Amino acid sequence: MEAVAPIVKFTSLKKRYGGGPLILDTINLAVQPGDFISFIGPSGCGKSTVLKLVSGLSPGTEGEVSVLGTTPRQARDRQTFIFQDATLLPWLTAQKNAELPLRLRGVPAPERRARAREMLALVGLDQARAYFPRQLSGGMRMRVSIARALTLAPQLLLLDEPFGALDEMTRNRLNEELLALRERSRFTAMFVTHSVTEAVFLSNRIVVMAANPGRWYAEVRVDFAYPRQPELRGRPEFQANVNEVSQLLHQVEETIGV
């Protein structure tokens, strides 16, 4: 059988900012096509830095990062970043915000309008296109942010605690919607979160990280088939996975003395 080229590959990667302490220590990682991989760990474990390295927002100090077979910067056309904050431009309507990445790439207006409209409909916001961000709820803003990311049909989606600021109900619903979008658009996802339930519900792989310096502590595989339904959260096997990850997190905190 032929091995598939990984979407993201870290080879003995080390990262420090300036002359500061080591943020990430000797990371090896291969993200396979179709993976939904979550990163979880105490604050300061460098999980957000992992995403910054992949996006090329911040370079590695030692070792190598390859994304979609090339450098992070070269791969920017095929990956998008979803921030914790929806990062919508307040002076643009939902529609214009969703068009922004296409506009930056010089896509002609009629084409980008149609594409943004389609993506907003996909996240259930076809009625809210003319609204400005401040007229939208937190959940709706995050939906616009996701629609904006999907206009580029990215192969790789980087999500940095996108639902961290939302209430649990909204968060659960957006988790389900994100998986539905994944069924449609077939992206690979790297997801940073603080929530164990969220990580288990979304991912097929969960990386538990330790801090000082940030490093891999354990990896947990979650084997439920996609598409996953909301009822999954109630199943004992799901709970078993949640417990396993929670225990690992507990161990991590003990080892670093939090």
Added chain:
Amino acid sequence: MKKTSPVLLWILPVVSGLVFVALWYGVRKLSGLQSWILPTPVEIIEAAWRERVRLLGAAGNTVVGALAGFLLAGAFGFITALLLGVSRSLRASLYPWLLVLQMTPVIVLTPIIVLWAGPGLPGIVTVTWLISYFPIVANMTQGLLSTDMNHVALFRMGNASRLQEMLLLRVPSAMPYYLAGLRIAATLAPIGAIFGEYMVGNSSGGTGGLGFLVYSYNTQIKIPALFATALTSCLLGFIFVAAVSWLNWAVLHKWHDSYERHDH
């Protein structure tokens, strides 16, 4: 805090104004001061009516100088701030000197300006420009440098060019700052023009703006008319500020938090 009724909010300033006018009459009556030292409000309004043609003509002239200087400051302030916002080295080389310029009192510079720009409108416009330019530059530059770092990351991720980042991100996000600068400039521009007229009028006969009237009424000891000129200047300043407030509303009310609707 207890909510004040909106009707009361309209009535209160009227009441305090009336109290002030009553005090004014009281002081005049009790002190025995003459009209040419402290005219009563009625005498001022009579003087304003008597001198209405001169006052309106002068106000018209002042508006021309103030508006020209204000618009120049608005345009050049915008461009200067763009340059300062684009390049750190440009900022380092220019900003201290802009501060020095700002620190130099305009009163000292005015004779030099009149010497170089010439008396009349060019001198007046230059003084106005000078006095209203700096708040615009300072505010707008601050705005360009205050862009949300997540938005900048979003643009970097989108492979945005420097020009795109400037036009689509930094300039729009600096608009509230620019408009705040314009608002300060709007209060300063009429002052600059009147001051310019006062100085230029002193040296060459002037253009007949409000500043020249101040000079002329003062030398003729027409004190009620002098007060009437002050009143006219005050109204002029009010119109300037109201115009910029309207512009501020027009640009920002749809999206900016400062115009957050309470029914939402």
